[in-house]
Amino acid sequence: LKKDLKPNLDNIKNSELTFIGYQKFILVAGGHQNNQINDSCDFIKDSNKYCEKFDDNKFFYALIDGYEGEKKTVKIKNEIKYNDRIFAGNTFDVIKWVKEKINNA
Numbered sequence: 001l002k003k004d005l006k007p008n009l010d011n012i013k014n015s016e017l018t019f020i021g022y023q024k025f026i027l028v029a030g031g032h033q034n035n036q037i038n039d040s041c042d043f044i045k046d047s048n049k050y051c052e053k054f055d056d057n058k059f060f061y062a063l064i065d066g067y068e069g070e071k072k073t074v075k076i077k078n079e080i081k082y083n084d085r086i087f088a089g090n091t092f093d094v095i096k097w098v099k100e101k102i103n104n105a
Helices: 031-053 067-071 073-077 091-103
Strands: 018-025 058-065 086-089
Touching: 018 031, 018 091, 031 058, 031 073, 031 086, 058 067, 058 073, 058 091, 067 073, 073 086, 086 091
Parallel strands: 018 058, 058 086
Antiparallel strands: none
């Protein structure tokens, strides 16, 4: 991307609801799949750091689908410090969570 087209969270108005997500489909267990769980946990940790620093209308989610992914969602959820702004779940759970945030805005 050109430098001026690169996404920048600072350019989004604080009054706008913004949802930033990390999405993975993990069907079976294994080395690479475990890395995807760890990557999801890292996304949540980075989201926690953002929420510690900024009190705005940016929300974060880890959308994890697939048999093995959904089994490991608890591990990802355990990393969440800001439950009001960060969420982890499957597609249906994330859609429900986003709708609730929009309806309560």
